[in-house]
Amino acid sequence: MHSFRELLETFEKRFNIYQFPQEPVELYDAARHMLQIQGKRIRPILCLMGNELFDDIVEDAYEAAVAIELFHNFTLIHDDIMDQAPLRRRQISVHEKYGVPTAILAGDVMLVQAYEHLKYISSEILPDILHAFNQAARLVCEGQQLDMEFERRHPTQIPMDAYLHMIALKTSVLLAASLQIGALIGGAGDRNIHHLYEFGKHLGIAFQIQDDWLDVFGDPEKFGKQQGGDILANKKTFLLVKAYEIADAAQRQQLDACMQLQGQQKVKRVIELFEQLHIKEWAEAEKKKYTDQALHHLEEIAVISSRKKPLEELVSYLLNRTS
């Protein structure tokens, strides 16, 4: 069994030398620009771990992992265009640097390249892998659409279950599918795959709740982001949607008033309201709930427990960040 760090090292060796064609220069420069903005590579490593949960890692899993990471980067390029985001992990976003048309195409060509890696997967399992990949890809697009629609709504018009569904599509589904694809390659049965998929889905939601929590309550120096960045951007987070759900009429008016404020005063005032509404404690309990559910599904997978260790360690690593 291999740890996250070990798998990451092997994956990076393959992925960092990723070659696009040379011409047209601008198109592939745009694609390369995205790939050099290095991410955490959680999804491809989940794919490798999904494989190793059931069997030794095979070449197919590396091809799938590369495809998944390319797909993820494709979504980031297109999401940044749609969200008009000037930055991505503190670097200039692709469309800001190369313009929207080239950024659209760079995303398109990256998605096609993702599918080109699936081609190398053993043909007897290729149809299932292709289906799992397509399914996840479609749901991620649906999640992004819902996210955009929710951003235009007043928070009182976003029921918590609809919000949760959107987050599941936009974030969790790809984590779950990465594990699922690895497991398919590892020869897992349907029941085990089901539990592994649900593990990934619940893990993703717990991770997103934590992310929203850290933005407000985390140590900005350790977290590496501006405190209250989501608040300043009026972003619909778990915390904000919940706050509106449980607020009384007067508190809702106060939240509405906060939306009009700017700067540190806004952050301070929203945090005060969150404290009145015990949002911090609620978020911590929700994160624990989803983490427990994830671990319950992991437990249900019928393999010897030592095989589960890297995934258990990953849960700790991902979900024990307090800053």
Add this chain to the structure above:
Amino acid sequence: MHSFRELLETFEKRFNIYQFPQEPVELYDAARHMLQIQGKRIRPILCLMGNELFDDIVEDAYEAAVAIELFHNFTLIHDDIMDQAPLRRRQISVHEKYGVPTAILAGDVMLVQAYEHLKYISSEILPDILHAFNQAARLVCEGQQLDMEFERRHPTQIPMDAYLHMIALKTSVLLAASLQIGALIGGAGDRNIHHLYEFGKHLGIAFQIQDDWLDVFGDPEKFGKQQGGDILANKKTFLLVKAYEIADAAQRQQLDACMQLQGQQKVKRVIELFEQLHIKEWAEAEKKKYTDQALHHLEEIAVISSRKKPLEELVSYLLNRTS
């Protein structure tokens, strides 16, 4: 053997009831909007013809044909965004109706759906089909990038061979790949596939030359487009690129001056210059050259000649439009 019309009828029956999921409504309404703007379905029919050139049409070919038509519609949605085109076949374009973000996503999800149809193809040929499809998809993206770059250049900065390469990528490659994929499904050998691919490539170039010719010299009532639409838009067509190539210094200056004009005066003046430079005759000779080359490659394919009849008829149908 089936004619274009017969194959079209069968294909339309399958494709017209194409179902996207219901939710999110806006995303799939945008996708549906594109699909109801009906095209000529040349590419999927080429795929079916590629199959039937070598064997009876099988289910795999229909799945591939649907995938190819979805892919083509995906490129139209994204191209219209990049080109800021308000109309597509006289109807409002997807991004004009649903906004750029939803149009980007509708294109993305349509591309994913295209790949979902490939999943149904027999697994022993799936890797080859997937590769051919990916290869074509990548080249089409490259062609669109080059097209955008050329639109920013002065025509004297576009050598004819570079222009031809761009058109081949943007237009011909998908026609060629549609035939190739059909042939792979029909069990064709490498040599036959090579000639069929080249047939499609040359056919595509001949078709594009004719399209440019019709814009200027066709009968606008029969052609169904405004005469000189390309001229009014300063579009880099075969005709314009050639005109700049062979013009002397004085004629180039006159062409440059025309670029600044508007309306019917512009169309009239450019046509006069084209006549001075014998562009009409040049284009007709070029179209004939590429048509002959296409037919030569068709001849080289080792199947009994009656099997080639539908493709020969298609060549006549596509390339004998004089208006």
